[in-house]
Amino acid sequence: MERYKDIIDEFDAFVEALEQPQPQDIRINTIQSSVQEVRDRYGDLLIDRDVDDRFFIFDGEPGKTVGHWRGAYYVQEATSGLPPLVLQPDNGERVLDMCAAPGSKTSQMAAMMNNTGEIVANDVSGKRTRGLLSNLYRTGCVNTTVTERDGRNIPEDTQFDKILVDAPCTGEGNAREQEQLRDGVDPADARDLAGLQADLLEKALRLCKPDGEIVYSTCTFAPEENEMVVDTVLEDASLLPIDMPCPASDGITAWQGTELSSSLQRTKRVYPHQLDAGGIFIARLTPDH
Ligand SMILES: C[S@@+](CC[C@H](N)C(=O)[O-])C[C@H]1O[C@@H](n2cnc3c(N)ncnc32)[C@H](O)[C@@H]1O
Incomplete structure (x- = not known):
């Protein structure tokens, strides 16, 4: 560089x-879910990202939950x-x-x-x-x-x-x-x-x-x-x-x-x-x- x-x-x-190490981010998919719903389910693992109210750092393994599987959120940096x-x-x-x-x-x-x-x-x-x-x-x-x-x-x-x-x-x-x-x-x-x-x-x-x-x-x-x-x-x-x-x-x-x-x-x-x-x-x- x-x-x-x-x-x-x-x-x-x-x-x-x-x-x-890079944090893992998610975007709450408001087509299938709501910010409140995902917060209620995974709130302890979520840290606000300032870019937009749908983005959060996910302090865990975001690709291994039912929320990911059913499209409540999308793993996206x-x-x-x-x-x-x-x-x-x-x-x-x-x-x-x-x-x-x-x-x-x-x-x-x-x-x-x-x-x-x-x-x-x-x-x-x-x-x-x-x-x-x-x-x-x-x-x-x-x-x-x-x-x-x-x-x-x-x-x-x-x-x-x-x-x-x-x-x-x-x-x-x-x-x-x-x-x-x-x-x-x-x-x-x-x-x-x-x-x-x-x-x-x-x-x-x-x-x-x-x-x-x-x-x-x-x-x-x-x-x-x-x-x-x-x-x-x-x-x-x-x-x-x-x-x-x-x-x-x-x-x-x-x-x-x-x-x-x-x-x-x-x-x-x-x-x-x-x-x-x-x-x-x-x-x-x-x-x-
Ligand atoms: C940076 S990635 C896109 C990521 C995607 N926008 C996303 O957010 O998930 C670039 C993409 O360009 C595609 N690509 C490469 N050459 C292309 C072309 N000539 N026409 C259309 N797509 C092309 C690649 O297959 C690759 O999927």
Whole structure:
């Protein structure tokens, strides 16, 4: 991670946080349950997460309870909940989740929409799509259709109010749980993914209604997959401000001698020393067409 020394505030605290075990979080699934019901059943094990009133640290084994099994709550880390909280899908809207499996954010959005409107949850991977289907069934999401195709090939004879592009990435934000990521990934791997990530984001711009919104997110710290990808589409899109529900840093506007758009300051980075969880990058855009 040394290559991020100049862009990550309080770098020593960041490195120290990567060595700490990560708390396990749950999101109460208000489609199948209520905050009160889950509190009544598991209250002794729950510690408030400040990001949203549905998220809690679960001081135990959240995947081994009947509450998990019947979809009263979903095991989802707090940082993973941030992109939907920024996108704010609303009742009755048409939403595309372009890279959806295994469905943490899809099921969160279905609950935010009170199971109304329509979500198209797409993923390229057949194996992961099966997990997505099972999670959507378990959590009672009835406003969601699952499609299995390359996001770059989604037909363009339809448009959406809101689109989430939770892009495939090198995953450095998972370094607390995956020791092999603690030193950071090979920058060449990050550069290799950037083309696909930019293609998916460009596709989302074409599928978005003129007054619609897109959230682009990754769980990595690599600027090649974050600000540099978003920078490539800014001729066709504008960045919108983000009101983060937790401590965060602004996006960077230059990297290794390359100047980027100053508007990238509007993007957000969340590090494990700011929110005691994994890391994430979030950009909120609207198309200029
Ligand atoms: C970060 S994961 C998504 C996690 C998911 N949004 C969630 O919250 O549970 C990225 C996903 O992108 C999918 N993916 C990779 N390439 C893709 C493509 N070209 N089109 C659509 N999905 C793709 C992967 O199969 C993977 O499931």
